[in-house]
Amino acid sequence: MEKRVAVLQGDGIGPEVTSAAVRVLEVIARRFNHTFHFEYGAIGGDAIDRYNNPLPAETIALCEASDAILLGAVGGPKWDQNPSELRPEKGLLAIRKHFDLFANLRPVKAVPSLIQASPLKESVAKEVDMMIVRELTGGIYFGQPSRFTDESAVDTLVYTRPEIERIVEKAFELARLRRGKVTSVDKANVLSSSKLWRQIVDEKKQGYPDVEVEHQLVDSAAMKLITNPSAFDVIVTENMFGDILSDEASVITGSLGLLPSASVRTDGFGLYEPVHGSAPDVAGKGVANPAAAILSAAMMLKYSFGMETEAAAIEKAVETVFEEGCFTADLAVDDKKLSTAEWTDKVVDELDLQFVSNSIMFSYV
Numbered sequence: 001m002e003k004r005v006a007v008l009q010g011d012g013i014g015p016e017v018t019s020a021a022v023r024v025l026e027v028i029a030r031r032f033n034h035t036f037h038f039e040y041g042a043i044g045g046d047a048i049d050r051y052n053n054p055l056p057a058e059t060i061a062l063c064e065a066s067d068a069i070l071l072g073a074v075g076g077p078k079w080d081q082n083p084s085e086l087r088p089e090k091g092l093l094a095i096r097k098h099f100d101l102f103a104n105l106r107p108v109k110a111v112p113s114l115i116q117a118s119p120l121k122e123s124v125a126k127e128v129d130m131m132i133v134r135e136l137t138g139g140i141y142f143g144q145p146s147r148f149t150d151e152s153a154v155d156t157l158v159y160t161r162p163e164i165e166r167i168v169e170k171a172f173e174l175a176r177l178r179r180g181k182v183t184s185v186d187k188a189n190v191l192s193s194s195k196l197w198r199q200i201v202d203e204k205k206q207g208y209p210d211v212e213v214e215h216q217l218v219d220s221a222a223m224k225l226i227t228n229p230s231a232f233d234v235i236v237t238e239n240m241f242g243d244i245l246s247d248e249a250s251v252i253t254g255s256l257g258l259l260p261s262a263s264v265r266t267d268g269f270g271l272y273e274p275v276h277g278s279a280p281d282v283a284g285k286g287v288a289n290p291a292a293a294i295l296s297a298a299m300m301l302k303y304s305f306g307m308e309t310e311a312a313a314i315e316k317a318v319e320t321v322f323e324e325g326c327f328t329a330d331l332a333v334d335d336k337k338l339s340t341a342e343w344t345d346k347v348v349d350e351l352d353l354q355f356v357s358n359s360i361m362f363s364y365v
């Protein structure tokens, strides 16, 4: 297959971790006979410095001509005092909106060799393997009117049927690729938008008889994420609930440096980025953990390009490197801290090894 990937490295550690992800994708291309064309564009603070715009037209054009977007991170103290239209995060919000990337997918999976970093007991955290599907382009963050005065403030929570239908369908489809269970999270005992949400989930489940469905109120879902997180497979929820629950879930694995994410639309086009930020405190030192960016690239292969075997190869390689006790500084418990490049070398070596052992296996069949 031949694919074009727009690489938006962004700020801080963004260039370091996306370069690692590109290296891994190049190995996948070589090993599986694909061609990936990587083309680079500016976003965030980098784009403000070069174009006086956090999302320049050149970047939009580049992404429109691509099959998927791989993004690093945006932001940093250099731009913190800028006026709101020249803030790096404006670029991120604008690109999600421009491409109608309505479904935010955040997998949270425990890594056995890192389970001691979880704030939860090992027995509670060790089986965690869930996918949070958050509606990203509607709800209270976008509803009008929205206004603030010293005496009163208004936010508006609106959801339309098509907005709910498409995110719920996405969750059902993802559940089919996983353990076949969807937990729909709402506040249907209070909110009208949640009542419509619940009604649509019940309508849609008729088309997915193989998927088990449960409804859960957001307050009890927040508790269950701590007391019994392994009970969840796919969680689907609206924008603000998803924002809060996905951050709560993200700490279960013990490190921000491990979590990938995707923001996709129905035709498979998507933007893939680590959950972490630009980590200005470690930027430019060559010590950033590239695991989340590499796993985001794996999500791109799986969800935008339909390359499930290739994605699984990357996930296995990352897991094996951790099992071998190889860590970057954020996770290392002793003095054996690998640099970003050294840790990426390990993943590349592991992928090469997988390929060699598979070839040997096939040559005996």
Ligand SMILES: NC(=O)c1ccc[n+]([C@@H]2O[C@H](COP(=O)([O-])OP(=O)(O)OC[C@H]3O[C@@H](n4cnc5c(N)ncnc54)[C@H](O)[C@@H]3O)[C@@H](O)[C@H]2O)c1
Pocket: 013, 017, 072, 073, 074, 075, 076, 077, 089, 092, 256, 257, 273, 274, 275, 276, 277, 278, 279, 280, 281, 282, 287, 288, 289, 290, 292, 330
């Ligand atoms: N999606 C994004 O681009 C995004 C997300 C969150 C924050 N931000 C921006 O990033 C900047 C810094 O924000 P923050 O400090 O709150 O969050 P952060 O995620 O950048 O960093 C939090 C802490 O985790 C560490 N860390 C994060 N990722 C790491 C990695 N891959 N390897 C090693 N250590 C890592 C950092 O060194 C820091 O100590 C801010 O400007 C913020 O607005 C951007």
